[in-house]
Amino acid sequence: MSPSDVSRPAKPEMVFDRDAEWDALVAFTCDDRPDAGLGVVSGRLRQGKTHLLKALTATLGGFRFGAQQATRDESLRRLDDELARYTGEAPPGHRPRWEGVVDALFALGERGRPVPVVLDEFPDLVRQSPELPSVLHNAYRRLRGTGRANRTRLLLSGSSLPVMSRLFGAAAPLHGLADLEITLRPLDFRQAARFWGIDDPRLALLVHAVVGGTPAYRVYVADDTPRGPDDFDSWVCRTVLNPRTPLFLEPHHLLQEDTDHWDRALCHSALTAIATGCRTQGTIAECLGTPLTDASHCLMLLQANGLLHGEPDAFRPNLVRLRIAEPLLAFEHAAIWPQRSALEQLDADEVWRRARPVFDSAVAGPHFAQICRDWVVDHADETVFGAHPATAVHGSLPDPGHHAGPDLEADVVVRGRAGARSGALLSVGLARWDEVMDLHHLRDIRRLLTLLAPGEDVTRTRPACYSGVGFTPALRAAEADGEVVLVGLDRLYGGE
Template sequence: MSGRRRNGKSFLLEALTEAAGGLYLSAVQEEGRVLSLQRFSEAVAAHAGVPARALRLGGWEEVLSTALDVVNRAPGAPLLVIDELPYLLQHSPEIPGLLQLLYDRSQSRKAPGGRIVLCGSAMSVMSELLSGTRPLRGRAVLDLRLPAFDYRTARTHWQVDDPGTALLVDACLGGAPGYRPLAPGAVPQSTGDFDDWIQRTLLDPGRALYSRVEAEFLLREDPRITRRTLYYDLLSAVARGASTPARIGSLLERQRSAVVAPLEVLESTGYLRREQDLLKARNPVITVADPVIRFNQLITLPLVDMVEHGRAADAWRESRPTFQSKILGPHFEELARHWTRAFAPDEAPLRIGAVGSTDVPDPAAKTKHEVDVLALAPGERPRSAHTRVALVGEAKATIQPRGMRDVERLEHIRGLLAGLGHETADASLALHSLHGFHPDVQRAAARRRDLLLIDLAALYGDGPVLGGG
């Protein structure tokens, strides 16, 4: 099991171990080999019901084999959980090989079996455990990457009634459940509450949720991130809109080749997301995947002097335009794609396959159109010729209600896609709007089967999707 810190991995594994009667062991980041062996030995002895001094275990092979023997003899399920494994690997890299040895012995019944769960927050380290010729490759029954809550579950977790306020919180923190206990005071229930809440959480240097401290904490999880200045610069460049290695390198005045490897590290850790155009093969679009890091790079760091000298209110007021355009807008687009993937088949008259975004060239106008939400028909392969398109959509978080001009733009894009050879006869048009719709577009949706209107209430499941017959 792997996943970003604060997603609840340890919480779930401790609860599982307690319910099953197994043995839970967790590594400590600053602890060396000798102290780790001693502490694990004491935990194994305690689970066996004997004094700590009764077990003198000299190495990891003894610790692991004795732990398996103990969980097989003790009442309850033969379950052994080793949490934060990457911390152990920093001083004891032989552990995966020893686990392979114990696994192979158990298969030939020369040693006790059982279930071993390995867990860690350094996702690149965890993913390499099962890669290539690594000792544990082919021996794992389950490789689980625990995600954060989706935006609807996060709203329930935070107990925010107002969907607009829930969207603002999600744009800043995402769905990591571990952040709620760290947020002081009442949960915001209105946009007015949100302004005060953001100043006493992500913009308060004295709080655990201060975004600068949290971002540094997250980046320290991966042992490959050593030159933190470079990685901070890369994250800032992507957060500001540079979406390809060439553009990122140009913004930082570095060669493209110099940024490719560190970008791959940030992608493997889950802090950057790489998405391919749904219709054509080209350089993938790189975006910041972690909301807390995005907030830190765009809001906190540029105004860090103001924030750390007690002027969080001024800093927040100065950064509101950036928050609206660089954080809330892109986040709303991502939620629109998530709604299309996860909820549209049940809440709208749609049958869809792959979902993503694309750019559509418009030769006559000598421009191109960015399509925020594109869905292919079920069974269609992305980046194929003559693809059947199920939906063409736009997501707008601007303050104006959307009108017929937006529908006409989508109709134009649908025609351009048909001109490129794609099948669009059955393609629906979808407008996602943070601030509703003009009456004329609502009347049009009421009589058109190919037009869907998704407001904030529909996005969160509080109200119906308008249109679609």
Template sequence: MDGFIGRQKELQSLDDLLARVKEGGRTGRPGKAVLVRGRRRVGKSRLIAEFLDRAEVPHLFFTAVGGSKADDLAAFLAELARSTLPERERYARYRPPASWDEALTMLADNLPRDTPVAVVLDEMPYLVREDPSFEGALQKAFDRRLSGLPVLLILVGSDVAMMEQLNTYGRPFYQRGTEMVVPPLNPADVAELTGLDAADAFDAFLVSGGLPLILEEWPEGADIWTYLENALHTPTSALLVSGERTLAAEFPTEAQARRVLSAIGHGERTFTNIGRAAGDLQPTSLKRSLELLTERGIIAAELPLSTKPSRLTRYRVADSFLRFWLAFVGPNIAEVERGGGGRVLSAVRDSWTSWRGRAIEPVVRDSLWWLTYDGLPAGSEVIGGYWTRTNDPEIDLIGADRGPVANRIGFVGSVKWLERKPFDQRDLAKLHQHRAQLPGAHETTPLLAVSRAGCTAEGIRVLSPEDLLAAWRR
């Protein structure tokens, strides 16, 4: 697929930072820094490359390889010589620096004083792990030299937890840079990239998770079954390899955390059931793994949303692509490699309706969040769900003024995501019953239905896939 779609907010933020560099800053120190983080393969490097192409400023784009400190220092010097920085030829005459303090000093000494430039350090967590002194060297170079030059320093990393920690109190680079989070492409971007209608675009989002590498392989106008037919017969497809690469990077040694994640990916949601499915883990070991997964943003730990406190935490895979990959792809990679992609595709078809019905709920909640101040009842600033220990009731959508313990319930809703069955009078009667069981709701609390196939019931507001996609486009 040609062109660059989405990321307008992120591009505008980078443009604004570069404009401040060009203006010189009110303090007389024009140099700015931005820490860019996001999950692997969401397109961070591609975003920065697109920004540099549009900005047309001299730049250095260095990507750490995660080898040794000496290897990355030598590669840094070589990249300086290949950069578009002014007088870059001089770097070819230098010997490789022995430390990052020396490397960054060399960079600062040779940057122009009157021409705005950009310096990108990609995969920065590798540099932090290789050399404990790197953060201090970066802070020293920025405070003493780079902040006084017209330079935009862009620090990029896929280790989300580490990138967050770099800008926390007590770390050398604390409060020296703006933070930017690059999410996957959203459902509206997926619709534009694939050429699919709203309902099918949400299906494509559930499979791809909005990862650009997967969407680049998606034939224009193809539904998920056409795409999966191709991807599951190609062992090197982005659909197959992206999940394993993500897990290998996130958990190079934590096999237990991967077992816990696999249990959640296969549909287990409660602490007890996850521990049992992961091999009867001891509660302390399971708690540690769940904390690690939550800290890294791989899973979400959620509580029921109502006016009554609850301790019934449930867990889900936070990333749509990983949720699909763990359920259908990861356990069957060997089957695909043996030429059994057709059997894997049949298994997806058999489970698709029930799996999708659960997987679409957090996507719908995220979509409704964009309607909070324009289209939802007052007091719906937080969107969640509600459940009890016995799942009687289990409510798909709750809008409230705050969470997880609300003062006011804004609405109670249901998601029905079937191709040929609209939300009907029976569904409405069930929703009335569930509203009566929700702490904080009453008979005048508004009701809401989100339905893929429309609605035949009367007296309830209904949102369609087109309405949800329009929310993302805003």
């Protein structure tokens, strides 16, 4: 886009973080070129899209229409009424077709200055009006054909990731029209700690293991944050396990809204299987007792909606491991799902007393390992591993000493950049949430490196230990000698 002479406003204080997204939206909206522009804002539910777009239109004097699950005629009437209120003009009578309403929206950009025009939750409009994308396409074609100046900056927002993908895919009418595409993701673990106002890194990780980086969840608990590490258990009981808070039923609502009325029972069971240790399609189908085709359909649906994430194993790339991308769903299906019926008979304190050991082992531990992987890619200085990390994933190898036993596991396997092939093996590490790490952990990593040596260049691979509770003096001495990289909670939340 061409540079703009229009002044670009600072981000309002009401918007936490989202600096890059705000800058991109303002640059798009304030661009003074005399052509109508189209932007796309997508992201899962509760990530703050509406909050951000409301701030944008309020700051720049734009127009925003929040779509609802309503009939075509009701949506057209509501949009007409809100347009009349925005312009201050008398309602022209309700337009019966989208062509007239779209023309009225683009007329807002004929007044000289760039004007942001937001259609929020655009997929809800398209479900009842499948012709709408073609109407917009034709409107853009007419505007560009006439050469008449128009500075409408239309922003289409949506939470249904599969629908948004289809609407702007290669065969869709709107394909190729967008000047801007933004995906709003959850806050990362450091941003989330600041958002919740938590300074203690252990408490910050525990809270993140429950609610992740979804901004809306702080509103869902009326800004109730733990007062300190000793308040965490009570905070869980008075928020996520409290039927009077919206967070109590949020896991159910996430599947209800994101799975588009498919087999939600199967989705719940699949998430429970993953949360309790199953990681591949085959083991999940076996756990569910369903055909692999049915399990695969369910898992693909969850992945398309951003609720599951699949990653190839670091050492066996044909083995794809699945993990739950939304921490609240992992928390629910590992620790709370088996106790749901008990919540109707017992108080939350008793239910949480039963669930807490499962949370520590099946939720907090794996979540800590994922935070360590995120730290490697997003925050670690390139000097830590000798090069800039490109990926950090889980890895596993068969144990040659125990052919029928469990695999040897590496929680944080770091590789550098290398085009289409696997990059250099920069580091192999273990992550232990509630275990003080010692020299025997370093020996386990060295054994893994020995097994990898025939097929990998491990001469520069750095062993790493990640712990939520610390390291022994002997391991600290090994770090001082350059034998191992040590990463604790303080480094995760404040170091490189």
